[in-house]
Amino acid sequence: MREKETTLYFGPQHPGITGNMMVKLKVAGDTIVKAETHVGYLHRAFEKLMEQRTWMQSFPIVCRICVPEPDPNEENLARAVEEIEGREVPERAKYIRVMVLELSRLAAYFLWMGGQAGTAGLYTVPQWSVGDRDYILDLFEELTGGRIYHMYIWAGGVRRDLPGGFPDKVLRTMDYIESRLPEYDKLMFENAIFQKRAKGIGVIDKDKAMEWGVVGPPLRGCGIQHDVRKDEPYEVYDKLDFVVPTYEGGDIWARAMVRRKEMEQSISIIRQVIEKMPGGEYYNKVPNPLNWYVPPGETYVKTESARGEFGYYVVSDGSLKPRRIHVRGPAYVHGVSLLENILVGANISDVAMIMNSLGVCPPEIER
Amino acid sequence: MNKNLYNENQTIEEIKNTFHTAEIKLQRESRIIVKLRSDLIPPFLSYAKNYLAFNHLAHFSCVDWIEDNEFELVYLLYSYEKNIVVIAKTRISRDKAEFVTIKHLWRQAETYEREIHEMFGINFTGNDRLNEFILEDWDDIPPMRRDFNTIQFAKDNFYTRPGREDAQDVRETITKKSGEKIPDFAKEFSVRNLK
Amino acid sequence: MEINWSAVLGIVFTPVIAFLVGVTYGGLTRRITARIQNRFGPPFYQNILDIIKLYSKESNINHGVMQHLGPVFAITASVTTLFFIPVIKDSPVFTNFSFNGDLIFLLYIMVFGSLGMALGAGQTGNPNSAIGVSRGLSQLVGYEVPFVMALVAIMVQFQTTSLNDLLAVQDHFTKWIIFQSPFAFLAAILAFLGMMGYAPFDVVIAPAEIASGPPSEFGGKYLGLMLTSRSIFTFAKLVLFTDIFLGGAHDFITLIIKTFILYMIPVLTGIVFPRFRTEQSIRFFWSWPLFFGILAILVVVF
């Protein structure tokens, strides 16, 4: 007997959706027959706006592309401008950038942890982890003046030097966060019901993962060890000692474990950065931002964000304003073509969990 | 960082032997730019994917060169084995904005094509899902084209609250309204003084 | 005909007390949960304010007759359930309508509210409600089986179906049924977890999955009625369990202590567990709780 199909609109107004987007589900009983992603609810025309702004005015725009962790965007644009211009960055700025990037990765993982547990119905973890994430946001606030949007990394270096006593504060926060991790293990990662919910759900085919454009933790959750930080080391990642954790399985559980292990790596990277950070200038002399001509050229830069490879294709035509900045967010592939495929055959209970574990973030799909 | 460019040179050699008309440039380590005739793009992509192990479609972009009356389509392929990004570019006419789909090679290309169809109005033959993706009920010219004026569009369609017609200095406005003094140190950072 | 004034008093006051206690327990739960989650949480009377606000909201939606009747069914069922449970042992006021066959009657009437809600939610036409209802009914089947088994074991063991007789048996705390028939208690308390609808068995309202499920089309006074009914029903279930397993209570303070301890079991479980999927939840009820239920019957029979 064939069950009657119903159409279920998962979003845009839905507590389980990750941001403002919609997944249109065709459901037979509890099983999904067809999924269709609808995005565009957050389209602000950033790429068009950046063609209207100068290069430096584009920095406040790019950080709004990815709300949970804006820094990879700034990093990308800064590195693109530097690469086209051939501008040198002081060593200290590179270390500060790595520290900021890793802090933002850690913050994004804490937010993800809250989301993953919240969609599974474990409401204590989001309360804890979002609260703990705030300690990292406090560091950002002291360093950059903003909790969410930092506008800190820019072409030629970073905007400000570290305030006095900042490295100690970072180390203290890292100690605190590291001491909290075992508690999350007990409550979430070792929780039998969470494991039951996560194992074997939302499986990505290992053989097809690369071809399908899977990046970041979902790719490493398939047991494939690739990370932009290792493949094409930017800033000072080649001088730091860290491993890229992988996990076999390709399901929600594998992706969760990859992220869990990466948190420890991030903490260790931040400690190394603070230990090795040299003195000196934190930015090189740059032209007046209102009169900053970037020579013609093009480049593709990429950064490893918490959700995978973040790429910018930047074209300059030698004028004050960018010719084209095209953003490739990791969620662009994860949230549309991949999600539509792995949702088929899944249970409706797992839609929100799968979306969260893939890190679907609509603002970077539509910009 | 000085790395030997063995992989890069070998890849360039292989591409050169297969596609004689390709203009190949080594931009820097692990970035190769390949310019091709538009009809060679599908065979090139298929060749790169199947024989050169460029199996990750990192990005697919489009640039509007309105002064040449051309669109530039940019395919960025990445090889995990060789650790190289190949930037394959081609130009098509702006008047007859049409190209073929590469959906059969990478299924995620469908999403990129939908976006570029919507933003630039390029039609991809063979892609049957070029429906509304990001915009809804859009009836103007595709917004990412250079001749679309977003400021004019915003002015015509949306009510704008008065008060931001010119680049006002926030501090001066506050002073005018409430009589609060601008501190001296802040004056030199005022927008007017920067000009 | 002589009117039994104390009984009338009981009928008037029992629902009110049940509502107040239930709603305060709800508020306290939110506060206790908040403390575990590293925050302060709302005041304990928050749920009362919520319910007053919901009653004062307009509700101009009409999805048909059953939408109006659903919450009414629910509250009728909870109040009726409450009336057939002796709240205070041997008290002339709060014995209410408990008569000899009441356990079997209670088993029936406790399901009635869920069915009413299911009908009401089904009429709203919201697919989330429909899914929530089907989940709720499948889970009902899940936990009802071990619960009935536990009750049957007790009925067989004490040769009675009357709550008053059961209360009379447990005159000393060593004779509480929890000690006399522990397997029945285990089966019943696990079913009780499912009945209360806290995590991991909150598949019915699962916000991240089906946007709060059956009540998703109900706002304003309908939701207010539902919350009221839930408060009363919570209290009714707690009293029922206290009466069956913990020897009932002679006065209100004992009652409050016993029901509160009982109530904390699902609450505290809920804080540290995520939600089951529906079929996992049913499979759970049909494994250990069912096993304990069968064991309880076997122990009694042999």
Added chain:
Amino acid sequence: MFNDKEASKIVDIIKNFARKHSLWVVAYGTGCGAIELPPTMTSRYDAERFGIRGSATPRQADVLLITGYLSVKTLKRVIRTYEQMQEPKYVIGFGSCTINGGMYWDSYNTIKALDRYLPVDVYINGCMPRPEAVISGFIKLQQLISEGKADGAKRYRENLEWYRENQRKVIKNWRMPEYNW
């Protein structure tokens, strides 16, 4: 004991007190401001202290929090969500971009002034507002409610024509049910 007027006054006070301390926010993150809602709702800032709580569906909600810019596509859904909510209902405009477009003043896809399309009770400015600012916005709303000044829904009903005209100007393909409550 009381005459009708006094009695209704007392009822109003009780009603407003309950409404004020029980604000359920519909779970709809319309813009990037939604990222500050988890901190607001969770352990550090704990908005539940003030009775602020999320609600899953618009039928049960009191407050529509517009977290940031609205693209035209979202505006349509937001209007639908707003009209599904039951009175009394309040709208909070969150972030500079709801006030005058903020940094998206020249974008072709976002509206620039929210109060042309929906009746806004409280604006919270900033890009983005901190959780403290969000909570202070809610407290401002509570004040307005207890003074009986948060009458957005009434304004919407009375000036429906004007709002509809503005909405239709932006939303080209108008397929919406009638607003009748």
